Amino acid sequence: MSDPTSKAAGTSRRGFLKTTALGGAGLVAGAGAAAAEGDPLITKVQDWASGFGDPVDAAPYGMPIRFESHVVRRNVEWLTESPVSSINFTPIHALEGTITPQGVAFERHHSGAIELSKDDYRLMINGLVEKPLVFTFEDLTRFPRHVLTAFCECAANGGMEWGGAQLEGVQFTQGMIHNMEYTGILLKDLLAEAGVKPEGKWVYVEGADASSNGRSIPLEKAMEDVMVAFYANGEALRKEHGYPVRLVVPGWEGNMWVKWLRRIAIYDQAVEGREETSKYTDMMPDGRARKWTWVMDAKSVITSPSPQVPIRHGKGPLVITGLAWSGNGKVTRVDVSTDGGNTWTEARISGDAKPKALTRFHLDIDWDGSEMFLQSRCIDETGYVQPTKDALREIRGTNNVYHNNSIQTWWVQPNGEVENVEIA
Amino acid sequence: MSDPTSKAAGTSRRGFLKTTALGGAGLVAGAGAAAAEGDPLITKVQDWASGFGDPVDAAPYGMPIRFESHVVRRNVEWLTESPVSSINFTPIHALEGTITPQGVAFERHHSGAIELSKDDYRLMINGLVEKPLVFTFEDLTRFPRHVLTAFCECAANGGMEWGGAQLEGVQFTQGMIHNMEYTGILLKDLLAEAGVKPEGKWVYVEGADASSNGRSIPLEKAMEDVMVAFYANGEALRKEHGYPVRLVVPGWEGNMWVKWLRRIAIYDQAVEGREETSKYTDMMPDGRARKWTWVMDAKSVITSPSPQVPIRHGKGPLVITGLAWSGNGKVTRVDVSTDGGNTWTEARISGDAKPKALTRFHLDIDWDGSEMFLQSRCIDETGYVQPTKDALREIRGTNNVYHNNSIQTWWVQPNGEVENVEIA
Numbered sequence: 024m025s026d027p028t029s030k031a032a033g034t035s036r037r038g039f040l041k042t043t044a045l046g047g048a049g050l051v052a053g054a055g056a057a058a059a060e061g062d063p064l065i066t067k068v069q070d071w072a073s074g075f076g077d078p079v080d081a082a083p084y085g086m087p088i089r090f091e092s093h094v095v096r097r098n099v100e101w102l103t104e105s106p107v108s109s110i111n112f113t114p115i116h117a118l119e120g121t122i123t124p125q126g127v128a129f130e131r132h133h134s135g136a137i138e139l140s141k142d143d144y145r146l147m148i149n150g151l152v153e154k155p156l157v158f159t160f161e162d163l164t165r166f167p168r169h170v171l172t173a174f175c176e177c178a179a180n181g182g183m184e185w186g187g188a189q190l191e192g193v194q195f196t197q198g199m200i201h202n203m204e205y206t207g208i209l210l211k212d213l214l215a216e217a218g219v220k221p222e223g224k225w226v227y228v229e230g231a232d233a234s235s236n237g238r239s240i241p242l243e244k245a246m247e248d249v250m251v252a253f254y255a256n257g258e259a260l261r262k263e264h265g266y267p268v269r270l271v272v273p274g275w276e277g278n279m280w281v282k283w284l285r286r287i288a289i290y291d292q293a294v295e296g297r298e299e300t301s302k303y304t305d306m307m308p309d310g311r312a313r314k315w316t317w318v319m320d321a322k323s324v325i326t327s328p329s330p331q332v333p334i335r336h337g338k339g340p341l342v343i344t345g346l347a348w349s350g351n352g353k354v355t356r357v358d359v360s361t362d363g364g365n366t367w368t369e370a371r372i373s374g375d376a377k378p379k380a381l382t383r384f385h386l387d388i389d390w391d392g393s394e395m396f397l398q399s400r401c402i403d404e405t406g407y408v409q410p411t412k413d414a415l416r417e418i419r420g421t422n423n424v425y426h427n428n429s430i431q432t433w434w435v436q437p438n439g440e441v442e443n444v445e446i447a
Numbered sequence: 448m449s450d451p452t453s454k455a456a457g458t459s460r461r462g463f464l465k466t467t468a469l470g471g472a473g474l475v476a477g478a479g480a481a482a483a484e485g486d487p488l489i490t491k492v493q494d495w496a497s498g499f500g501d502p503v504d505a506a507p508y509g510m511p512i513r514f515e516s517h518v519v520r521r522n523v524e525w526l527t528e529s530p531v532s533s534i535n536f537t538p539i540h541a542l543e544g545t546i547t548p549q550g551v552a553f554e555r556h557h558s559g560a561i562e563l564s565k566d567d568y569r570l571m572i573n574g575l576v577e578k579p580l581v582f583t584f585e586d587l588t589r590f591p592r593h594v595l596t597a598f599c600e601c602a603a604n605g606g607m608e609w610g611g612a613q614l615e616g617v618q619f620t621q622g623m624i625h626n627m628e629y630t631g632i633l634l635k636d637l638l639a640e641a642g643v644k645p646e647g648k649w650v651y652v653e654g655a656d657a658s659s660n661g662r663s664i665p666l667e668k669a670m671e672d673v674m675v676a677f678y679a680n681g682e683a684l685r686k687e688h689g690y691p692v693r694l695v696v697p698g699w700e701g702n703m704w705v706k707w708l709r710r711i712a713i714y715d716q717a718v719e720g721r722e723e724t725s726k727y728t729d730m731m732p733d734g735r736a737r738k739w740t741w742v743m744d745a746k747s748v749i750t751s752p753s754p755q756v757p758i759r760h761g762k763g764p765l766v767i768t769g770l771a772w773s774g775n776g777k778v779t780r781v782d783v784s785t786d787g788g789n790t791w792t793e794a795r796i797s798g799d800a801k802p803k804a805l806t807r808f809h810l811d812i813d814w815d816g817s818e819m820f821l822q823s824r825c826i827d828e829t830g831y832v833q834p835t836k837d838a839l840r841e842i843r844g845t846n847n848v849y850h851n852n853s854i855q856t857w858w859v860q861p862n863g864e865v866e867n868v869e870i871a
Contacts (some may be wrong), residue, residue, distance in 0.1 A: 065569040065581050071707075072657050076559025077687065078530030083519035084511065085550040088686040090564050095507035106502030119630035119678040120594045122546060126509040127682065135500025140514050145489040157489050165764040167811045170544045170798030204798065206543035206807075233496055254543040256680065258551065262512040263501065283495075340589040374594030374628065375799070383630075387591045 087126075093117070096127055099195060102183075107135035108234070110177065112198030115324075115346065116331040121172075121202055121374055121381045125261045128201035131177055131277060133234030133298075136263040139283050144267050146251075150227070150288035153218030160267055163251065166208040166216075171250060171273065172380045174348045176200040176319045178276035178303050181427035184412075185419075188432075188443040193329040196431060196443060197322075200348075202381035205271050207252030210245050213287065223289035227296075228270055231285035238279045239293035240272065244317075248273050251284065274350030274379040275317045276425075278303050308420035321409050322428040323347035323357055323384070323401035334439035338392035343370070347382045349403035354382040356402040361388065363396030363432060363446045364411065370399070378404075395435040396446055412445065511550075517541070520551055521618060526607075531559035532658070534601065536622035539748075539770065540755040545596075545626055545798055545805045549685045552625035555601055555701065557658030557722075560687040563707050568691050570675075574651070574712035577642030584691055587675065590632040590640075595674060595697065596804045598772045600624040600743045602700035602727050605851035608836075609843075612856075612867040617753040620855060620867060621746075624772075626805035629695050631676030634669050637711065647713035651720075652694055655709035662703045663717035664696065668741075672697050675708065698774030698803040699741045700849075702727050732844035745833050746852040747771035747781055747808070747825035758863035762816035767794070771806045773827035778806040780826040785812070787820030787856060787870045788835065794823070802828075819859040820870055836869065 087094065096111040103109040113129040130136065141160040149155040177199035183189045190196045210226070219242065226245040229237045240249065250271040253260065260266045265282030272279045278298055293299070304312040325345040328334050334341065347354045354376050358367035370384040384399070400409040412429035419426075434444040511518065520535040527533035537553040554560065565584040573579040601623035607613045614620045634650070643666065650669040653661045664673065674695040677684065684690045689706030696703045702722060717723070728736040749769040752758050758765065771778045778800050782791035794808040808823070825833040836853035843850075858868040 062569065062581065064567055065571050065709075069567070069655070071561040071563055072655055072659075074657060075531040076556065076561035076656060078559060079520075079522045079533045079535040079554050079556060080530050081560070082550075082687065083521070083535075085520075085552075085685050085687055086510075087508065087683065088562065088690050090690075091683045094682060096503075096509075097507070098503045106504050107499040109503045111503040111507075117683075118681045119592070120628045120681045122628050122681040124548070124680055124682050126506075128509075130503050132500065132503060135502060136505070137495040137500035138512065139495055143488055143493070145486065147489050157486065161760055165760065165766060167795075168543070168766055168768065168797065168809050170807055172798070204544045204546050206797075231493070231496055232500060233498060235496075256548055257542045257544045257546040258518060258548050259511065259515045259541075261509050263506065263509055266512045266514075285489075336585055336589065342589060342592055344592065371591075373592065373630075374596070383594055385592050 094127060096129060097194060108133050110179075110199060112194045113201050114194050115198050115200070115326050116193045116329050118326070119344065119383070121383050122256060123201035123203060123381075125203065125255055125258075125264060128203065128264065129177070129199050130263045131199070132232070132263075133236050134232050137232045137283055138262055139231055139266065141267045146268065146284060146287070148213060148217040148287045148289075150290050151220040151223035152289050153220060156217050163208060163268065164253070166212050168206055168208055169250065170204060170206050171248070171271070172202065172204045172377050173271055173273040174200055174202045174379065174381045175277045175280050176348070178278055178316075178319075178425040181429070182424040185421050185423045185427055188445045191330040191443055193324055193326050194331060197324040199277070200381070203255040204257065205250055205252040206254040207250045207271065210249040210251055210270070210287070213251060214245065214289070219289055222291045225290045225293050227288040227290055227294045228279070228281045228284065229286040229288075230281045231283040235285075236278070236281055236298055237294060237296045238281060238298055239295070240279060244272070244275070274319060276303065276319055279317065303425060305419065305425055306422045308422070316426050319348070319350035320426070320428045321347075321349035321351065321354070321401045321403040321407050323399040323409060324431045325359070325397050325399050325433060328397070328435055328441050329433055330441045330443055333441050334390070334435065337439070338390050341388050341390040343386040343388060343397065345384055345399050347384055347399070347401040348380065349401065349407070350379060351407065352378045352404040354401055355404050357382075357384040358400050358402070359386045360398040361395040364398050364430070367400070392437055394437055396444070397433040397435055398430050400430055518551060520553060523619060532557050534603070534623060536618045537625050538618050539622050539624070539750050540617045540753050542750070543768065543807070545807050546680060547625035547627060547805075549627065549679055549682075549688060552627065552688065553601070553623050554687045555623070556656070556687075557660050558656050561656045561707055562686055563655055563690065565691045570692065570708060570711070572637060572641040572711045572713075574714050575644040575647035576713050577644060580641050582637075587632060587692065588677070590636050592630055592632055593674065594628060594630050595672070595695070596626065596628045596801050597695055597697040598624055598626045598803065598805045599701045599704050600772070602702055602740075602743070602849040605853070606848040609845050609847045609851055612869045615754040615867055617748055617750050618755060621748045623701070624805070627679040628681065629674055629676040630678040631674045631695065634673040634675055634694070634711070637675060638669065638713070643713050646715045649714045649717050651712040651714055651718045652703075652705045652708065653710040653712075654705045655707040659709075660702070660705055660722055661718060661720045662705060662722055663719070664703060668696070668699070698743060700727065700743055703741065727849060729843065729849050730846045732846070740850050743772070743774035744850070744852045745771075745773035745775065745778070745825045745827040745831050747823040747833060748855045749783070749821050749823050749857060752821070752859055752865050753857055754865045754867055757865050758814070758859065761863070762814050765812050765814040767810040767812060767821065769808055769823050771808055771823070771825040772804065773825065773831070774803060775831065776802045776828040778825055779828050781806075781808040782824050782826070783810045784822040785819040788822050788854070791824070816861055818861055820868070821857040821859055822854050824854055
């Protein structure tokens with residue numbers, strides 16, 4: 024993690040608080056609207072300071088305070104035909120740090136989120152194995168457990184933006200992503216138990232829901248870092264995230280992270296099922312579909328300011344923050360531009376930069392109140408640089424849904440309002 | 448993070464699943480009670496596989512599935528006189544990994560959890576400063592933000608165990624602890640804005656609740672790594688954790704992590720208020736109280752198996768897991784004993800071992816079904832070794848409430864039941 028103490032203290036680096044000094048005669052509070060001599064919120068005893076608050080048995084399982092009720096997953100009704108085969112979006116505009124709480128982490132279901140108890144849970148391994156096996160949930164808990172943090176991004180994240188700037192909010196343009204700390208067992212340990220035959224080259228994974236959402240994973244990836252997970256962010260997976268067992272496929276598209284994992288089958292070739300042929304393939308300019316785009320390439324986006332988070336405080340010190348990630352490893356650098364990509368400034372990476380996990384960046388600027396065209400670009404440990412939308416369109420065209428990792432532009436107006444735009 | 452791929456695959460390391468192989472004639476499923484030829488849970492289409500589950504607009508903010516309703520904070524009524532000046536306990540027996548979700552993270556209030564909006568929030572800095580200041584919430588959001596993960600442990604965690612093994616559950620014996628990823632600003636940046644006068648040596652911090660919970664922090668610590676936090680685990684702090692602003696004092700006792708932070712005053716000496724004299728001091732054998740025990744020393748505990756998590760699956764492969772932490776830095780090693788401390792085996796550290804943060808450990812054993820006296824001991828980067836309870840009592844006696852970081856013993860019986868015991 025970064026050292027939060029690395030900035031030297033002692034000198035005052037900002038002027039915006041000059042007016043908030045307490046004079047001898049009374050308080051002059053607030054850089055903003057609250058400024059008033061003798062601000063009663065600090066000089067008078069308030070109700071909350073003169074009585075009791077909630078007791079410790081008020082909420083055995085706590086929920087967010089009512090003032091944060093806008094920070095929720097949201098779906099877009101016109102996007103899909105049925106809410107049981109649809110998606111909702113993480114409110115990344117309102118989050119900070121790197122962890123996504125399960126309660127607001129985006130959901131994608133192909134036939135709805137099913138309720139499956141641990142007692143009813145079974146996992147079968149069959150196909151080209153020495154010993155086909157069926158595990159109960161308890162069986163799985165007896166294998167060695169591991170902990171890893173990984174982002175899960177829908178292949179269609181940003182998909183509506185191929186044709187142009189459409190959606191006014193980073194929650195909708197880039198919110199098909201979440202980042203959790205998983206605990207579970209390694210797929211390779213399960214495969215070792217069953218014994219993969221030499222001719223076995225592909226791992227086909229299926230869920231227990233009606234869609235089954237079958238996907239083929241090359242054996243190499245399965246043996247590298249794929250996890251059969253039970254816990255996310257310390258607690259059990261929630262129903263909508265695959266309780267009691269989901270697959271975690273670090274760095275690879277979310278559709279492969281099969282929920283309510285029911286079957287693992289070893290084959291000598293890919294199944295080429297619905298989810299990897301008619302869906303989750305990339306339509307190229309020549310009308311042909313490119314398959315096997317599994318890795319989510321390096322990407323970043325500014326989460327604040329953004330259309331849902333305009334600047335309310337006027338000019339002066341402004342915190343610019345966002346998220347960066349790469350399916351190929353660690354994020355090593357994030358640059359931010361305020362002039363639409365003409366000039367770039369390196370942002371600070373805050374906290375960890377874990378491989379294949381969301382990485383938080385911050386840049387502190389002194390905003391002069393003029394318009395900005397905000398962009399961020401991610402560079403990962405392979406040296407890959409996040410492309411512009413134009414550069415991506417040259418290869419991929421605009422007849423696409425999936426795998427848009429291009430640079431996003433926010434137009435910040437002098438009044439602080441922010442719009443999703445494209446710049447030539 | 449640890450490399451989840453570091454274990455070599457290919458060889459079958461366990462025999463317990465020998466009976467779960469699928470024969471040619473039918474399925475023989477499960478190592479446990481579910482074993483049955485042709486187990487319908489894997490051979491028959493179930494209800495959840497033949498209809499729709501929940502749509503994506505079912506839960507804008509999600510909650511745990513109903514099967515996990517036992518994983519909640521619990522209070523102990525006889526422990527305190529009033530539930531508004533009391534504590535509840537994190538269900539660490541049922542959690543995994545390192546993150547504690549806010550919804551189950553223990554609470555300690557001195558006059559209840561208050562509801563304070565961002566609009567009503569003010570933070571004053573006064574005392575020995577060049578320029579007394581009052582900040583609105585928005586003012587605070589304009590300072591440089593940082594991200595860090597830290598454990599928060601009540602000084603009284605384990606306090607009921609000084610006199611003997613009392614409570615049947617790790618949730619109650621060691622559950623006054625949580626671990627979150629915080630985002631906020633550095634206290635030293637706020638102090639720089641106000642300008643600490645040369646004679647200022649102590650930082651007195653107070654909350655906006657009726658108790659005010661004032662504590663004195665040496666200036667050196669305030670300038671090192673203390674954070675004024677707004678977010679925990681990616682989202683806003685919850686009401687019971689100090690919304691909208693709490694102090695994070697990495698490695699130091701939880702009582703100093705003031706919630707609903709209202710005032711920061713610089714003085715030339717400690718205030719020596721109620722919370723640092725009559726409370727949160729250590730009663731020594733000679734009847735005198737030792738003050739200024741701020742750092743939470745290295746500690747660990749096995750969370751499973753434990754009294755609330757008996758072994759149900761019988762002998763064979765058993766995952767032993769627990770948590771380790773140190774207020775002095777990183778955990779470098781955790782040892783586990785199955786024979787009450789006569790012999791020790793080094794456990795695996797899973798995921799990160801961040802400084803001043805909860806660290807997860809695992810040890811995989813082949814349990815022969817005989818009784819065990821399970822213990823864990825933590826070693827941190829300073830070389831400090833977690834003491835036995837006897838060693839701690841030699842110095843501290845038994846007339847204590849606070850700062851018990853001694854080794855915990857669980858007696859695992861041949862039937863798998865687990866009890867909290869002391870061994871001579």
